[in-house]
Amino acid sequence: MKERITYIVKNPEEFTPEQLEVKDGAFALKGVNAAKEHRITLGLNELPRELTKALEQWHELHIRWASEQPYTAIPPFTSRVTPGLHVFFTPLKDRPEGQLCELLHSAFGSDLKCSSTTEAPIKLPILSERFSMSSSSQYYSYLSSLSTLITYVQENLCRPSSSSCNQTASSLLLASYLDIDYDTISHAVILNAYWDSASNADAWTETVTLPSRDQTIEIGVLSHEPNPDPEDIGFGGFLTVLGQDSAPKPTRFQTPMRHYPLPSSPKLTYTTAFSHPTGLHPTLHISFPTPLTAPNPTCKLHTHLTLPSYLFIDKYQFSDALFLSSHHLRSLRSIAGATDLEAPDWVVPQWGSAALFELAVPKTSEEMAKAEWNASIPLHLRYLPAAQRSHTRVPVPWPVVFWACRAEEGTKMAVNPFDRLHLGYEGLFGPKTRFMHVPPAEGGNGTGRLVEWIDVPVLDMRKAAWVETGTVVTVIVAFLVLCWALFGPIRSGNKDMGRGKNASKGKKKQ
Amino acid sequence: MAISSFFGSSRAVFFAAILLRAIFLAYGVLQDAYSPMKYTDIDYFVFTDAARFLSRAQSPYSRDTYRYTPLLAWLIYPTTWPGFWFSFGKVLFAAGDIITGWMMFRILRTYQNMSQERALKYASIWLLNPMVATISTRGSSEGLLGVFVTALLWAVLAKRVPLAGFLLGFAVHFKIYPFVYATSIIWWLDTDRTAPSRTNKAAAPPSPLSLLFKFATPQRIALAVYSLITFLGLNAVMYLVYGWPFLEHSYFYHLIRIDHRHNFSPYNTLLYLNSSPKEGTGFTAPSSIELERLAFLPQLLLSAVMIPLAIAKKDLSSTMLAQTFAFVTFNKVCTSQYFLWYMMFLPYYLPESTLLASRSTGITALALWVLGQVFWLQQGFQLEFNGRSTFVPGLWASSILFFLVNVGILGIIIRDVREKAPSTGEIKSPKKKV
Numbered sequence: 001m002k003e004r005i006t007y008i009v010k011n012p013e014e015f016t017p018e019q020l021e022v023k024d025g026a027f028a029l030k031g032v033n034a035a036k037e038h039r040i041t042l043g044l045n046e047l048p049r050e051l052t053k054a055l056e057q058w059h060e061l062h063i064r065w066a067s068e069q070p071y072t073a074i075p076p077f078t079s080r081v082t083p084g085l086h087v088f089f090t091p092l093k094d095r096p097e098g099q100l101c102e103l104l105h106s107a108f109g110s111d112l113k114c115s116s117t118t119e120a121p122i123k124l125p126i127l128s129e130r131f132s133m134s135s136s137s138q139y140y141s142y143l144s145s146l147s148t149l150i151t152y153v154q155e156n157l158c159r160p161s162s163s164s165c166n167q168t169a170s171s172l173l174l175a176s177y178l179d180i181d182y183d184t185i186s187h188a189v190i191l192n193a194y195w196d197s198a199s200n201a202d203a204w205t206e207t208v209t210l211p212s213r214d215q216t217i218e219i220g221v222l223s224h225e226p227n228p229d230p231e232d233i234g235f236g237g238f239l240t241v242l243g244q245d246s247a248p249k250p251t252r253f254q255t256p257m258r259h260y261p262l263p264s265s266p267k268l269t270y271t272t273a274f275s276h277p278t279g280l281h282p283t284l285h286i287s288f289p290t291p292l293t294a295p296n297p298t299c300k301l302h303t304h305l306t307l308p309s310y311l312f313i314d315k316y317q318f319s320d321a322l323f324l325s326s327h328h329l330r331s332l333r334s335i336a337g338a339t340d341l342e343a344p345d346w347v348v349p350q351w352g353s354a355a356l357f358e359l360a361v362p363k364t365s366e367e368m369a370k371a372e373w374n375a376s377i378p379l380h381l382r383y384l385p386a387a388q389r390s391h392t393r394v395p396v397p398w399p400v401v402f403w404a405c406r407a408e409e410g411t412k413m414a415v416n417p418f419d420r421l422h423l424g425y426e427g428l429f430g431p432k433t434r435f436m437h438v439p440p441a442e443g444g445n446g447t448g449r450l451v452e453w454i455d456v457p458v459l460d461m462r463k464a465a466w467v468e469t470g471t472v473v474t475v476i477v478a479f480l481v482l483c484w485a486l487f488g489p490i491r492s493g494n495k496d497m498g499r500g501k502n503a504s505k506g507k508k509k510q
Numbered sequence: 511m512a513i514s515s516f517f518g519s520s521r522a523v524f525f526a527a528i529l530l531r532a533i534f535l536a537y538g539v540l541q542d543a544y545s546p547m548k549y550t551d552i553d554y555f556v557f558t559d560a561a562r563f564l565s566r567a568q569s570p571y572s573r574d575t576y577r578y579t580p581l582l583a584w585l586i587y588p589t590t591w592p593g594f595w596f597s598f599g600k601v602l603f604a605a606g607d608i609i610t611g612w613m614m615f616r617i618l619r620t621y622q623n624m625s626q627e628r629a630l631k632y633a634s635i636w637l638l639n640p641m642v643a644t645i646s647t648r649g650s651s652e653g654l655l656g657v658f659v660t661a662l663l664w665a666v667l668a669k670r671v672p673l674a675g676f677l678l679g680f681a682v683h684f685k686i687y688p689f690v691y692a693t694s695i696i697w698w699l700d701t702d703r704t705a706p707s708r709t710n711k712a713a714a715p716p717s718p719l720s721l722l723f724k725f726a727t728p729q730r731i732a733l734a735v736y737s738l739i740t741f742l743g744l745n746a747v748m749y750l751v752y753g754w755p756f757l758e759h760s761y762f763y764h765l766i767r768i769d770h771r772h773n774f775s776p777y778n779t780l781l782y783l784n785s786s787p788k789e790g791t792g793f794t795a796p797s798s799i800e801l802e803r804l805a806f807l808p809q810l811l812l813s814a815v816m817i818p819l820a821i822a823k824k825d826l827s828s829t830m831l832a833q834t835f836a837f838v839t840f841n842k843v844c845t846s847q848y849f850l851w852y853m854m855f856l857p858y859y860l861p862e863s864t865l866l867a868s869r870s871t872g873i874t875a876l877a878l879w880v881l882g883q884v885f886w887l888q889q890g891f892q893l894e895f896n897g898r899s900t901f902v903p904g905l906w907a908s909s910i911l912f913f914l915v916n917v918g919i920l921g922i923i924i925r926d927v928r929e930k931a932p933s934t935g936e937i938k939s940p941k942k943k944v
Contacts, residue, residue, distance in 0.1 A: 023912070049908055153863055191936065252761070254513050277895065277896045277897040278897050279893070279895040279896055279897040280893065280894045280895075280897070281894065281895070316552075316555060316559075316574075316909060319555075320546065320548070322543075322544070322545065322546045323546040323548075325546075326546035327546075340574075341574065341575060342575070342771070344782075344785070344786070346785075346786060346787050362718075376523075383771070383782065383786075384786075385786035385787050385788075386782065386783050386786045386901075390899035391897075455897060456897075457893055457897050457898060457899035457900070457901070459779065459782050459783055459786070459901040459902060460897060460899055460901065460902055461783070463902040463903060464779070464783055464901075464902045465782055467779050467783055467902060468780055468783065468784070470779060470906075470910065471776055471779070471780045471906075471910070472780075474776060474910050475776060475777075475840070475912070475913075476808075478808075478913065478914065478917040479808040479811075479812070481917060481921060482812060482816075482836070482920060482921060482924065483816065483919060485920075485921040485924040485925055485928075486816055486817065486820040486821070486924055486928075487816075487820060488928055490925060490928050
């Protein structure tokens, strides 16, 4: 087991080295206002047998979970995914079917829509062949909390006696995001969690202890340094290898970043909303309250949508230039997954679909002068099962929005010790791409969440008791009436228009 | 009067019909060019995309939701050429309208012995109908079917049996539902009609075998053979070229489809209810009885068996109207484009119908037919755009009401045909001009 803990101090002026202390194989922080990343690397032999066996079914498995609570993404933890549970994986060649659904149901929640591992995931499109590290399949589900995982970890991974293990697991409840990575080459599982701030009063006061004598824990307390190179971010601070070092050692380094922060001013954010009423064709609006200017001329604004199966995109709508520009869209760059335009939700086995749009940015001076810029994406709802209510409420997590810019040095990004891959959209770009994420507005949807809820009208079964009988009786009666019309008695042989009651008025006009 | 002199000239009527479509076509081009809301029908993009796949030597079924014969994509192949050629298909469909209208006019003149003015007036139900013109200029192929079906009617009335067989086979290949016309045409093509002189009814009860021989006239056999050869031949060629997707999308899809999206069909709500999984029980739980699976029974019994048997010998064109009306009304899926299928028979039936003879009946029927749709559309709008759960009772009730209105109209049509004088070969019994 290896551990690395990184604190990024938010306000370097307030920080003094006296807040850190190494004593008796323990590292103590006092009131450090910082974001924190905790990375634990476990060898397969350190895991329970069943879990090892489950993991060995895949060539690689990458789980990305992001909280629906808005969080501050401090560099180098700049990358973002749509809130919820993402799984990216590549099955082994000779074993195409891993038991993914079973694993997800036991570790994350039994109510995830995942009925069959062969059918639930979707194939990821790879626009950039050279991005060979991309996984082949994707699964996603809305998941608001990691509480099931915490119980799973505590019951399956922690020794009951280990309070630090149990505590670390519980701390996931407040994490902003969590990554779990496994691949056959490293033969190790890496758990990586990020908290944008401490739970109590925005400052970390905690003690890190070594779980055993023969282990070490790397602890960095860093803050940003002025940028030395345009594509790098500089860090300075203190590094401590707990178990070896008796005191924090000063450090200073710089690294290129795949996910680069936006310039701090003007502060750009976005909000997501649906126009109401949503009906069966909700339109997703992405609004930028402040003027949009590209950080540099190579940057193109994109949004990546992760749509659960009850929502879908009609890709054929987005081939018309006028339609696109009226929605402030440039193009639908990629769409993958459940795109059937007719199927109701219950016959769609996949979790849903993922789409990448390039958004238009203000061009004319008139557009630039406007305070707010708004892009909209027309979506469609599938029919949901009939239920004992008139509407079924479904969550729609906010998409991620970012500038994709050309990077001069693509390959060097991997040397970044904090590099984060397998987010579902990098494979759609070339390797020399730098992502500059637009953060979602802090208030979220108004209740502080990065998720919209849609009320989908469904057949209300409380009112449908008569539908079957009513329909069948109507059809049978209609059929019998027509039989009577066909074979019943008539006044026959009347060549002119003599037809009972109509006979008197039956003269044609001509 | 201006109106009567207008309908007195076939040139004026056809010029007006062409002008109407030209205006709609031009308007559509303009709207498409300047508005994100398209005049062009979504299906037209499906056809033209499929044609584009053909032009790249790919299968037209590479386009999602292309559920037609590859011939349709081939017919509009020029839409893949640049510029104005994109509208070629709409021009073709609109030209189809005009040809259909011209054949209607000829049928009314020759086989219903109408004066030119009267025939033009009734053909104008189709020719000058803005709904028909809109549908074809928006690029929906339903109108093209009018050419084949009307040509089929004409060929049968003209006793050109091989041609009729070919057209029947082709129409069924194109859109399946015209197969119901096979029974009425076969039934109508009896010896009384086709033999030069009328045979006397046999005095002694004939044996079943002699009945069969009497039934299997050369004309009937020829129609069956020609239509089967055409239908099977076209399918064999398409299957050889386009393989399984051709069968899957052109035929099997229509047989197994359950359209959950609300439509005019009386079965729609029931289909939604019974196909949706019950809460708490994983995937689709089949309903207890699945009565909706028997929905094809009344539909096919009426449209393919009972209506032809009861009335085809009296009046073939009105029988085809009644068959189509029954087929569409009792179908599991019903959208407004299907109404075109029976509209193409109205000019033959209406002249002697109760609907025109009795103004109150006619206006009531038309008003109810329109109101039924308005009520349904209003409920549909509330659902689609305002998100109100109008499935029950609103949409269900309105589709049932609309169904009942249609059944009522169908009843009137059937009674009208039955009350006609016993049919002779229509051409041989010219009716007095009224």
